[in-house]
Each structure stands twice: as C-alpha cells, then as structure tokens.
Amino acid sequence: MVQRVELPESLDGNTILVAGAAGFVPSYVSEFYLKLGARVIGLDNFITGSRSNIELLSKYDKFEFHECNIYESLPDFSKTKIDYIFSLASPASPIDFKEIPLEIMRVNSEGTRFLLELAKEKKARFLEASTSEVYGDPEIHPQREEYVGCVNPIGPRSCYDESKRFAEALTMSYHRRYGVDTRIIRIFNTYGPRMRPDDGRVIPNFINQAMAGDDITVYGDGSQTRSFCFVTDLVNAIHNVMFSKDHTPFNCGNPDEYTILDTAETIKKFLTSESKLAFKGLPEDDPKRRRPNIDKLQSVSDYEPLVSFEDGIKQTAEYFQSLSK
Numbered sequence: 001m002v003q004r005v006e007l008p009e010s011l012d013g014n015t016i017l018v019a020g021a022a023g024f025v026p027s028y029v030s031e032f033y034l035k036l037g038a039r040v041i042g043l044d045n046f047i048t049g050s051r052s053n054i055e056l057l058s059k060y061d062k063f064e065f066h067e068c069n070i071y072e073s074l075p076d077f078s079k080t081k082i083d084y085i086f087s088l089a090s091p092a093s094p095i096d097f098k099e100i101p102l103e104i105m106r107v108n109s110e111g112t113r114f115l116l117e118l119a120k121e122k123k124a125r126f127l128e129a130s131t132s133e134v135y136g137d138p139e140i141h142p143q144r145e146e147y148v149g150c151v152n153p154i155g156p157r158s159c160y161d162e163s164k165r166f167a168e169a170l171t172m173s174y175h176r177r178y179g180v181d182t183r184i185i186r187i188f189n190t191y192g193p194r195m196r197p198d199d200g201r202v203i204p205n206f207i208n209q210a211m212a213g214d215d216i217t218v219y220g221d222g223s224q225t226r227s228f229c230f231v232t233d234l235v236n237a238i239h240n241v242m243f244s245k246d247h248t249p250f251n252c253g254n255p256d257e258y259t260i261l262d263t264a265e266t267i268k269k270f271l272t273s274e275s276k277l278a279f280k281g282l283p284e285d286d287p288k289r290r291r292p293n294i295d296k297l298q299s300v301s302d303y304e305p306l307v308s309f310e311d312g313i314k315q316t317a318e319y320f321q322s323l324s325k
C-alpha cells in the first residue's frame, strides 16, 4: 500500500541542519523551515555560496551559522539536538565542474559521510540532495527513478555526476547497514531569484543577455531540452520527500520541457528584448534531453508545480535587475 506524505503544521521545537545554507536552493530551504518555526543551523564555506544569503537568514532569531568545510570536519554538535539534516552543500553548475572538481568530489564523499555519521549519532532524518545528472545523457525519456543512467565516468561532468552517484550509494549504505532514516531527491534544473548571475547556467545567462540587449548564447543548435522548475516549487517538492516514508530516490522538478532554442525565444518575448541569438559550440557530454517523470512523488503527495515559466522568469529578471542598482 502507498504510504502518503504527512506534512507537519509546525516544526517549532525541532532543529534542522542545512549544509550549504549560503547557496541558492539551500537558502530557500532554510527560510522555509525557519518560517515553519524550526531552529535552523546553516553550514557553508562560501566556495560558491553568497554572504548575502546568510545575512538574509540571520534576520531570523532561530538561525545560527557556522563557516566551515564540511569535508574536513563539522562543528562540535555534541551538546546540540538535531532532528533533520539536509545535505545540500555541493556546487552544481557546469562552470564549477571545470574550476573546482576536487572540492565537488570531496563534499559529495567525505562531506556527505560526516553528515551521515552525524545523522546516525543524533538519530536525525537525513536527506541527500542528488541530481538529475545521475542519469547522465539519458537513453530513456522522460527519466523515471528506476532508470540507472548513462554517465561517462571520465568526462568533464563526471566529478559531479559520479560523486552524486557515490553520495546516493553512501546514503543507501548508511540506511541498510545502520538503519539511518534517509531520503534521496534528484533535483532537475531549478531557477529563481538568488541564483548567481555569473554561474554560467542557461537561465541566468539568457535573462542577463536579454536584459542587456546582448547576444543570447545558444550552445549547439539549441535542440537539446531541459525542464525548468521555479525554486519555491522545488522547495515544496523537497519538503514532501523529507516527510515521505520512502528511502529510495524521488525526482524533484517541473516536467514542462523546452528546447534551449525555445527557452531563448521565450525569455526574449517575456522580457521584450531585441537581443539576437548567437550559436556557440556545444559543451562535451551535454545531455540531449532532460525531463523528470514525477509520478512517484505525486503518488504519495499533493505536489504540483505552481509557478508558470513566465512568472518565474519575470521574478528572476527583477532580482538580477535589483543587483545592478
């Protein structure tokens, strides 16, 4: 029988640890749980996260922050009660794969192991934020959780793909061997305010190019596809998985699929931009099609992406505009 998600009305009295709290998605996760009444402890080394996200979270009385490298050691939590741990610390943009591949591999191996050890010690529930990248350049479409993927172990994306596959294996091993109460999510392309404007990903690039009237850089012929999820919808999906009863992975995202060419045209239209398209080389191992099948999450919860692409793009553009003021 399917066990339905039971969402708590409040998390007052609970403590949540968010690894990577200064990052884009984790800053929203932290804020979400602060609003639900939890105490949130954030960890980050600022390798890609931003101090402004920590300033924003520090406005909440129940937020506490530690600057640390989680793959070296964790702060001393011996006297701290911890109920939930979110493993959200990995850099995730293709430009990071070029610049900091070893840091990515360390956070998803040693860093994740430290967090799992803490979950074991504290009897905390642990959620590993994995990625659609574990499917590599997928041969089946849309991607279901049972699909085991098609990953190039030595390609330029492998530092991320393979270390996240390892992090999933580690999570399942702690669950099987020690009974740690674990969850795994596979996050598909996500966008929204607080993204790094220079993180090299398609949505920030296209919005900033469209707003400046610069050429919009389409890699390859633009026929590759992605499915874009607005960040608040993603947080809702993450919350549903944390309060599900299932230890196996859940895809989290929005199944609306666009070619990259459509994405460029659509963003131009939403932002009434005169920019032209400029075609550039396709990066090596760039996945050709990506779209989550979210039946599994929807079979246990009421999860539904709510924010339209138009609304999401406009909110994100307003954010980037506010940065340049």
Ligand code: UDP
Pocket: 094, 189, 200, 201, 202, 203, 205, 206, 217, 218, 219, 220, 224, 226, 260, 282, 283, 286, 287
């Ligand atoms: N892309 C593009 N122009 C850009 C940035 C990205 O055409 O300026 C393409 C990229 O080649 C990929 C897709 O957009 O096919 C999504 O890239 P992104 O880096 O956002 O994330 P990915 O899904 O590849 O991790």
